Each structure stands twice: as C-alpha cells, then as structure tokens.
Amino acid sequence: MKKIPLIDLKAGFEPIKDEVMKAIESVFSTMNLYIGPNVQALEEEFASYCKTKYAIAVGSGTDAIHLALLSARIRRGDEVIVSPNTFFATVEAIAYIGAMPVFVDIDPVTYTIDTFLIEKKINSKTKAVVPVHMYGQSANIKPIMELSEKYGIKIIEDACQAHGAEYHNKKCGSIGDAGCFSFYFTKNLGGYGEGGMVVTNNHDIAEKVRLFRNHGHKSKYEHSVMGYNNRLDELQAAILRIKLKHLDNYNENRRSIAKKYNALFGSTPLILPKETADRKHVYHLYVVRTPQRDELQEYLNERGISTGIHYKVPIHLQEACRVYGYKYGDFPETEKACKEILSLPIYPELKDNDIRYIVDAIKEFYSKK
Numbered sequence: 277m278k279k280i281p282l283i284d285l286k287a288g289f290e291p292i293k294d295e296v297m298k299a300i301e302s303v304f305s306t307m308n309l310y311i312g313p314n315v316q317a318l319e320e321e322f323a324s325y326c327k328t329k330y331a332i333a334v335g336s337g338t339d340a341i342h343l344a345l346l347s348a349r350i351r352r353g354d355e356v357i358v359s360p361n362t363f364f365a366t367v368e369a370i371a372y373i374g375a376m377p378v379f380v381d382i383d384p385v386t387y388t389i390d391t392f393l394i395e396k397k398i399n400s401k402t403k404a405v406v407p408v409h410m411y412g413q414s415a416n417i418k419p420i421m422e423l424s425e426k427y428g429i430k431i432i433e434d435a436c437q438a439h440g441a442e443y444h445n446k447k448c449g450s451i452g453d454a455g456c457f458s459f460y461f462t463k464n465l466g467g468y469g470e471g472g473m474v475v476t477n478n479h480d481i482a483e484k485v486r487l488f489r490n491h492g493h494k495s496k497y498e499h500s501v502m503g504y505n506n507r508l509d510e511l512q513a514a515i516l517r518i519k520l521k522h523l524d525n526y527n528e529n530r531r532s533i534a535k536k537y538n539a540l541f542g543s544t545p546l547i548l549p550k551e552t553a554d555r556k557h558v559y560h561l562y563v564v565r566t567p568q569r570d571e572l573q574e575y576l577n578e579r580g581i582s583t584g585i586h587y588k589v590p591i592h593l594q595e596a597c598r599v600y601g602y603k604y605g606d607f608p609e610t611e612k613a614c615k616e617i618l619s620l621p622i623y624p625e626l627k628d629n630d631i632r633y634i635v636d637a638i639k640e641f642y643s644k645k
C-alpha cells in the first residue's frame with residue numbers, strides 16, 4: 277500500500293544534503309560550537325529577511341516567547357491575552373513568568389484570535405496580547421495594534437508556524453513589539469534539532485533577550501541579571517542559514533500544493549482553508565474541516581495517508597490549565613473547531629500523484645456516505 281506521511285523530512289534533506297554536510301564539517305573543523313559566526317550571521321540574515329532591526333537566536337520557539345514577554349517587562353500577576361487554539365507552548369511561556377493567560381475565542385474562518393472579542397477582556401492588569409499566526413496565516417493584527425496604542429499593551433507575535441507569512445505585505449513577526457519563531461524540525465524553516473528566534477525593532481527588548489538567553493552574561497565573568505540557558509548552537513545555525521536561502525521556494529511550493537488541493541476538493545463537502553485578501557498564507561499546515569473528522573481520519577489512515585490534528589484539546593480544557601478556572605462552553609468556536617479540524621499532508625516536496633491519491637481517497641470517502 278502507498279504510504280504518505282504528514283511531512284517528509286528525508287525528501288527535504290536530499291536536495292541540500294551536500295551543502296548541509298559541508299556546513300556541519302566546517303563547524304566541527306573549528307569546534308566553535310555556540311554563539312559563534314553562524315549564529316551571528318543567521319541573526320543578521322533572519323533580521324534582514326523579516327525586515328526588522330534585530331534578531332536574537334534562542335534555543336526554541338518556547339524560549340523565544342518566554343524571553344520576549346520577559347524582555348517586554350511582563351511580570352508575575354499581569355494578564356496576557358491569547359487564544360486557546362494554539363500549541364501548548366504559547367501558554368506555557370506565559371505561565372513561566374507567573375502571568376495569567378486570559379483566553380479569547382477564535383475567528384472560525386482563520387482559526388486565529390477573534391480580534392473583535394479582545395477589548396472586552398482588557399482591564400488594568402492586561403499587559404500583552406500574544407496573537408498566534410496559526411497554520412501559517414497571520415492573525416488580524418491591525419485591530420490589535422489599535423488596542424495596543426489605546427491601552428498601552430504589548431504585542432508579542434507567536435509566529436512559530438508562520439516563517440515568511442505576511443500581513444498587509446509585512447512579514448509576520450515584524451509588526452508587534454516582538455515576533456517569536458520556532459526552528460523545530462517540522463517548521464517551514466526548521467533545523468535538525470531545536471531552535472528559535474526573537475525579532476524586534478525595539479533596542480531594549482533586543483538587548484534584554486540577548487542577556488536572558490545566555491545566563492544574564494554581560495561580559496566575561498559578569499552576570500547582570502538572572503538569565504537562562506536558551507542558546508542556539510552553531511550546528512543548527514549553520515543548517516538554518518542554508519535552509520533560510522530556500523525558505524521562499526519552500527513556501528511557494530506549499531502555496532502551490534494548497535492551491536491544487538483547493539481546486540481538487542472544490543466539489544466535496546470539506547471546509548477548506550481560507551486565505552484572506554490582506555494576508556499571505558504559507559501553509560505550515562493544510563487544515564480542512566468536517567463534522568466527520570474522526571471517521572475520515574481513520575479512513576485515510578487505512579489507505580496509508582497520515583494526517584494530524586492541530587490541536588485536539590483546546591488549551592483552556594487541558595488538565596494543566598485547570599487552575600485558571602475555565603470550563604467547557606467558554607470558547608465555543610475553538611471547542612467546535614478542535615472536534616472538526618484535520619491536517620492533511622503538506623510539505624514542499626509533496627508530489628502531484630500523491631496529492632491526487634489523497635484527493636481520490638477523500639472523494640471516495642464521501643461517495644460512500
């Protein structure tokens with residue numbers, strides 16, 4: 277039976293293998309293993325890609341959000357607004373500080389925070405909003421910027437799924453006070469291990485993230501704040517520099533695959549992802565929606581097609597979040613989406629005949645209904 281993975285890391289590695297192996301050898305030949313020339317170059321190249329003044333490499337996307345919040349002076353007891361439809365790490369990073377996540381439901385078309393529900397949740401304790409650019413499409417940032425100005429609250433973008441995505445022709449991550457990226461190996465720009473980046477135009481935030489990521493290390497033997505070990509290593513940076521050169525191509529391939537899926541699924545009852553006119557979606561995930569999700573997932577699994585659910589349990593209903601006192605029914609759009617969404621295989625090297633096989637299997641599923 278044919279087997280189609282959700283993401284094919286080997287297919288992504290093959291075309292860049294020689295370049296990557298050379299880069300790894302070059303790092304080993306110097307044994308300069310952390311915050312060296314590759315990390316510095318990656319920071320410059322990524323800042324230039326995002327058109328921000330600063331980029332500071334860190335150990336993961338979770339570190340990026342945590343350090344960005346901390347550097348934007350979010351503190352214990354502050355409230356931070358976020359949607360419950362995200363990867364758990366977004367909320368963990370808020371919790372690390374001792375701040376309170378305050379959830380706001382999603383817009384069911386883009387699966388990102390419903391910006392028109394935010395203002396009702398703002399009070400004197402509200403210090404930040406963390407819009408998450410879900411699945412590779414930007415949240416609706418403009419109304420959040422307006423609230424930020426009106427109430428003096430910070431915007432820390434979670435762009436961990438949105439490398440190269442755009443909102444009003446600006447790169448996701450470059451619009452708020454800081455933008456946070458993950459280089460986890462499944463991401464549109466992923467290393468072969470862990471990694472992350474904070475981008476910002478704010479000098480103070482940039483300097484603080486730089487201090488925090490490396491034990492508060494100001495100069496040799498001097499530590500000016502209590503920091504963390506949140507460094508990116510040279511090997512990952514060397515690999516990411518190679519992959520960054522291909523990021524736009526990877527994203528164009530993903531967009532083209534999404535376009536093919538959209539055209540071929542036109543006649544099925546599936547609800548398809550919608551790219552809004554003011555945003556550029558980079559399809560980290562291609563998420564469809566159907567009330568028969570579990571049945572369809574099983575059907576595809578039996579035909580060798582891997583799928584995913586991003587995510588099955590809304591954050592406010594996670595056991596770890598019980599302390600915040602939310603209950604089922606608090607965020608109906610998120611709760612409904614979590615029961616109906618299904619991520620289909622998408623990666624830059626996905627072949628036309630595999631797309632066809634997936635589409636045929638789904639059409640066959642519906643023909644039997």
Ligand SMILES: Cc1ncc(COP(=O)(O)O)c(C=O)c1O
Pocket residue numbers: 336337338339362363365366408434436437457458459460471472
């Ligand atoms: C939306 C979102 N936020 C945060 C993270 C955390 O990134 P990392 O796994 O690199 O810590 C991820 C990655 O999985 C993510 O998808």
